[in-house]
Amino acid sequence: MRLVPWTLWPVGVVGLESLLAWASASNGAIQEWHESLADETAALQDVSSDVCWHAGFTKERCCRGDPTTSPDCWDGSYSFGECCPNADCWIGSFTYEFCCGEKHGLGGNKACWSGGFTHQLCCLANATSNSWADILSSEIETEQFYQMDDFYTDAQYGDEWGYYSKGHVLLGGGKGQDGTEQTQQFAHFTTYPMALSPHFARVFCRLLFIMWVQLDERAPFRVVEMGAGSGQLAYDTQQCVRSNALGLAPALWRRWAAAFEYTIMERSPALRKRQQSRGLRSVAGDAQTTGSCKSVLAALAASPACQGADGDAPECEAQERGTAEAGASVVLSNELLDAFAPVKLRFSLYGKPNITDCRSWQEVRLVHTITEDKLRSLLHILGYSEEMTEGTISQVRGYTDATFCAMANTTIGLEVQQQVSSNTSCLAITFSLSELVNHLDLGVPFASHNMRMRIRKDTKLSDRLRMITERLNGELQTSVALPRDVYRQVRHQLRDWPDLEADFLHTIQTHLFPVSISQERCDDLEWWFKAHEARIAKLALFYRQLGYPALHLVVRPGEDNFIDLVDCLLGPTGGFKLSLDYGANFEGLAHSLSVDGTNDGIFVPPIPHELMEGLPDCHNFWPKCAGRIDWTTFVDFTNLAAAGERRGWRTVFYGPQNLLEQFSRLNLTRNGRLYSVPGYPVLQDAWISRHVKGWYGRESDMDGTGVQRWTSFKALLLEKPSAKEVLSPILFPSWHLDTRHTDPCWSFDPSTVPLADWIPRQGNDSHDALTKLTDEINQDLGRQYAEGYEEAQLAVRLVDFMVAKSGCEAVHPVSAAAILERPVQWEALSVQQCPLMSLSRNR
Ligand SMILES: C[S@@+](CC[C@H](N)C(=O)[O-])C[C@H]1O[C@@H](n2cnc3c(N)ncnc32)[C@H](O)[C@@H]1O
Ligand SMILES: *[C@@H]1O[C@H](CO)[C@@H](O)[C@H](O)[C@H]1NC(C)=O
Ligand SMILES: *[C@@H]1O[C@H](CO)[C@@H](O)[C@H](O)[C@H]1NC(C)=O
Numbered sequence: 001m002r003l004v005p006w007t008l009w010p011v012g013v014v015g016l017e018s019l020l021a022w023a024s025a026s027n028g029a030i031q032e033w034h035e036s037l038a039d040e041t042a043a044l045q046d047v048s049s050d051v052c053w054h055a056g057f058t059k060e061r062c063c064r065g066d067p068t069t070s071p072d073c074w075d076g077s078y079s080f081g082e083c084c085p086n087a088d089c090w091i092g093s094f095t096y097e098f099c100c101g102e103k104h105g106l107g108g109n110k111a112c113w114s115g116g117f118t119h120q121l122c123c124l125a126n127a128t129s130n131s132w133a134d135i136l137s138s139e140i141e142t143e144q145f146y147q148m149d150d151f152y153t154d155a156q157y158g159d160e161w162g163y164y165s166k167g168h169v170l171l172g173g174g175k176g177q178d179g180t181e182q183t184q185q186f187a188h189f190t191t192y193p194m195a196l197s198p199h200f201a202r203v204f205c206r207l208l209f210i211m212w213v214q215l216d217e218r219a220p221f222r223v224v225e226m227g228a229g230s231g232q233l234a235y236d237t238q239q240c241v242r243s244n245a246l247g248l249a250p251a252l253w254r255r256w257a258a259a260f261e262y263t264i265m266e267r268s269p270a271l272r273k274r275q276q277s278r279g280l281r282s283v284a285g286d287a288q289t290t291g292s293c294k295s296v297l298a299a300l301a302a303s304p305a306c307q308g309a310d311g312d313a314p315e316c317e318a319q320e321r322g323t324a325e326a327g328a329s330v331v332l333s334n335e336l337l338d339a340f341a342p343v344k345l346r347f348s349l350y351g352k353p354n355i356t357d358c359r360s361w362q363e364v365r366l367v368h369t370i371t372e373d374k375l376r377s378l379l380h381i382l383g384y385s386e387e388m389t390e391g392t393i394s395q396v397r398g399y400t401d402a403t404f405c406a407m408a409n410t411t412i413g414l415e416v417q418q419q420v421s422s423n424t425s426c427l428a429i430t431f432s433l434s435e436l437v438n439h440l441d442l443g444v445p446f447a448s449h450n451m452r453m454r455i456r457k458d459t460k461l462s463d464r465l466r467m468i469t470e471r472l473n474g475e476l477q478t479s480v481a482l483p484r485d486v487y488r489q490v491r492h493q494l495r496d497w498p499d500l501e502a503d504f505l506h507t508i509q510t511h512l513f514p515v516s517i518s519q520e521r522c523d524d525l526e527w528w529f530k531a532h533e534a535r536i537a538k539l540a541l542f543y544r545q546l547g548y549p550a551l552h553l554v555v556r557p558g559e560d561n562f563i564d565l566v567d568c569l570l571g572p573t574g575g576f577k578l579s580l581d582y583g584a585n586f587e588g589l590a591h592s593l594s595v596d597g598t599n600d601g602i603f604v605p606p607i608p609h610e611l612m613e614g615l616p617d618c619h620n621f622w623p624k625c626a627g628r629i630d631w632t633t634f635v636d637f638t639n640l641a642a643a644g645e646r647r648g649w650r651t652v653f654y655g656p657q658n659l660l661e662q663f664s665r666l667n668l669t670r671n672g673r674l675y676s677v678p679g680y681p682v683l684q685d686a687w688i689s690r691h692v693k694g695w696y697g698r699e700s701d702m703d704g705t706g707v708q709r710w711t712s713f714k715a716l717l718l719e720k721p722s723a724k725e726v727l728s729p730i731l732f733p734s735w736h737l738d739t740r741h742t743d744p745c746w747s748f749d750p751s752t753v754p755l756a757d758w759i760p761r762q763g764n765d766s767h768d769a770l771t772k773l774t775d776e777i778n779q780d781l782g783r784q785y786a787e788g789y790e791e792a793q794l795a796v797r798l799v800d801f802m803v804a805k806s807g808c809e810a811v812h813p814v815s816a817a818a819i820l821e822r823p824v825q826w827e828a829l830s831v832q833q834c835p836l837m838s839l840s841r842n843r
């Protein structure tokens with residue numbers, strides 16, 4: 001939860017309740033769930049199998065061949081196209097005879113088989129039918145449909161019109177003045193390192209010290225921070241080391257300060273300049289690619305200690321990958337990962353889809369449309385000649401017809417045409433289909449023959465389709481679709497005309513469109529499908545029972561690349577990677593997306609008023625103000641941990657960020673040496689500001705009803721090991737990254753979406769549990785889970801506080817009971833006594 005956001009956070013504002021359609025705290029939140037139950041026919045059946053086959057008519061008999069092979073199977077009520085999974089096989093020269101004729105033998109004609117069209121499906125008719133969405137786009141080139149991560153990157157970090165690159169990120173819109181003056185405006189922006197300066201950094205400073213001890217006083221001890229913003233964390237951490245703010249013993253401190261080095265890697269040129277102006281070392285690089293490794297290693301090897309050193313000191317020599325001497329020891333980031341570019345995926349729940357097979361998945365892409373008139377006047381203003389304008393328009397119109405009318409002319413498109421008025425445009429036909437999938441109550445099927453059957457025979461579905469096409473047809477009259485390259489070109493030309501750009505944003509419409517996943521993407525995501533297979537299977541089971549047609553998931557391919565980059569930097573002797581951000585575990589995020597297909601997982605933080613001047617409503621639909629506002633997504637910590645684990649890393653800690661803090665002193669023995677590490681609380685010498693409260697967990701209790709807490713700021717600490725021994729700089733118990741590993745003594749799990757945790761706890765029948773759910777229960781859950789989230793942190797803080805004040809004896813259950821006098825109160829302090837108790841046992 002971005003309660004202390006990167007962008008301006010006005011006083012007394014909304015939480016993120018509105019972000020998630022089923023925020024437990026908000027009214028009517030369970031509507032979506034109930035609607036999915038309203039119609040039993042929406043269950044995920046193979047409708048065709050259910051209705052076509054009876055009285056001697058079987059799929060085996062009727063679907064072998066083509067529509068003419070067994071004419072007796074087909075009367076006025078049922079057709080080959082509606083009943084047979086292989087109906088889409090027969091098109092043009094691909095006939096049954098050509099593909100399955102006896103002369104081709106057992107496997108049929110090899111020339112016929114590609115992708116989803118197999119001998120089993122087409123000749124034997126006993127494989128799962130292809131999806132209608134694949135059929136819809138199978139004959140067209142979807143390359144020019146914007147991939148979500150490309151669009152996101154262009155709009156945020158693209159050189160041309162990216163929000164960060166253009167300086168819109170800076171207050172005053174980056175107009176006029178030089179870079180230095182603009183970056184001074186960061187006084188108006190706030191994140192935890194800034195709001196809690198210098199205490200936030202000292203919590204890190206203390207952890208870094210423990211890591212240094214656990215890494216056997218490694219020297220040099222190189223810390224790399226990625227995405228450092230104003231550089232506050234870097235500045236304060238270095239101050240902490242230099243001034244011995246932790247109060248270490250002098251001899252120890254001297255060794256520590258001598259070993260310590262700090263380097264920033266930053267993507268934004270304006271921010272890099274700002275960091276350098278504060279005396280910080282900062283090198284350019286993108287955290288989403290391993291390609292950045294080399295330049296960071298070069299910067300590490302050129303540290304001040306290496307200046308003027310003899311050429312052959314190994315720590316001053318940069319290699320392709322980090323070495324034992326010259327690599328990094330720790331990589332840090334705060335609010336970096338939420339900026340990574342997302343991709344939205346759909347996974348159909350019909351049949352028995354194979355999770356690790358890319359063909360079971362679709363990727364949501366973006367298509368932009370604009371009316372010809374608007375495009376014409378825009379091109380005029382941009383100085384296009386009459387001829388060039390008309391040339392461009394006819395080119396774009398040609399693209400629209402070639403692409404969208406080809407889709408409207410597929411078996412599925414033609415089925416829609418039968419149901420809607422004859423003047424419906426190709427754009428309206430195709431977009432209505434992609435919009436329909438988000439109408440959860442319809443349980444829109446996956447298989448193309450099922451879909452044709454439903455469109456033809458299910459009046460609820462065809463009525464809805466008509467309603468959508470009529471609206472879209474009105475909206476899209478005389479509209480054309482802009483290929484991605486044309487969209488980019490227009491944005492390029494508008495980049496220095498903010499008013500015109502705003503006008504363009506008012507006019508342009510963005511449509512989301514699911515298409516088959518490209519081969520390149522499949523290759524990238526192969527590990528992801530495998531790493532999360534068990535979790536996805538569990539989610540699939542859950543949603544199938546509830547009648548949902550698909551799972552929706554967001555993946556940031558940059559997360560895996562980031563871990564790869566860190567792996568490269570850390571070198572063979574290992575080290576740590578600590579990331580702080582808002583986010584949750586894989587399942588929590590998957591639930592929040594799957595329950596509402598229109599949620600793309602992209603959050604638009606509150607925007608300073610002056611940045612929104614002249615723009616359309618930027619919060620209504622996230623793509624609306626592309627390039628002019630900040631976007632962010634919730635980090636998937638499970639995925640980061642999985643990306644580490646596939647490289648042999650260990651997950652050391654995951655949990656709310658304040659569990660990084662330790663107030664009590666820590667006594668460590670390492671290599672026969674005793675280290676006494678003073679504690680450091682953020683509250684030390686600070687007044688209890690809104691931000692301090694936020695740090696300790698009470699992020700937003702503005703309206704007293706409890707809010708979505710499960711996405712709040714968390715820390716993930718991973719270790720790239722170099723030895724068998726598990727290092728663990730954080731003392732407090734870790735939270736789980738997979739619900740299968742939930743501590744058995746948590747009576748409920750406040751780290752995920754309340755309903756998703758509550759429903760399975762009601763017994764085996766999710767459907768049944770849901771029908772019993774009332775708005776009252778739902779509201780109570782919202783409060784209960786939000787409080788549970790806070791109490792889980794409070795429990796740790798109390799133990800820490802008691803140890804700091806009275807030593808370990810204080811938390812021995814006997815003494816604890818005595819301290820609190822009444823055991824009942826002690827019990828009530830925490831919803832999760834186990835971590836608390838196990839902690840007291842350990843100490
Ligand atoms: C939300 S700010 C956080 C700044 C700082 N860590 C703090 O907490 O105040 C995100 C920072 O990450 C940088 N950044 C975003 N994406 C990046 C990427 N792919 N590679 C490197 N830096 C990136 C931004 O330019 C910015 O400095
Ligand atoms: C389809 O039929 C063939 C031959 O009858 C059989 O070998 C195959 O296992 C069947 N496949 C499925 C998925 O039922
Ligand atoms: C699922 O798909 C993967 C990748 O295509 C394949 O290797 C695997 O054998 C399939 N599993 C099943 C059960 O069909």
Ligand SMILES: *[C@@H]1O[C@H](CO)[C@@H](O)[C@H](O)[C@H]1NC(C)=O
Nearest residue numbers: 091092405406408409410411
């Ligand atoms: C639709 O597709 C058929 C072939 O499947 C083709 O003959 C026809 O010309 C197409 N119609 C349009 C309007 O593109």
Ligand SMILES: *[C@@H]1O[C@H](CO)[C@@H](O)[C@H](O)[C@H]1NC(C)=O
Nearest residue numbers: 421422423424425473474477
């Ligand atoms: C399409 O036809 C319907 C009647 O069939 C009419 O009401 C509607 O205005 C027409 N729309 C367009 C865009 O021509």
Ligand SMILES: *[C@@H]1O[C@H](CO)[C@@H](O)[C@H](O)[C@H]1NC(C)=O
Nearest residue numbers: 664665666667676803807808
């Ligand atoms: C750490 O050691 C010191 C003495 O060296 C002792 O006073 C203190 O209680 C110990 N703290 C803990 C948490 O064990």
Ligand SMILES: *[C@@H]1O[C@H](CO)[C@@H](O)[C@H](O)[C@H]1NC(C)=O
Nearest residue numbers: 760761762763764765766768
């Ligand atoms: C739930 O299912 C498990 C195994 O399928 C069974 O052992 C258990 O009795 C069931 N519980 C209820 C309440 O039906």
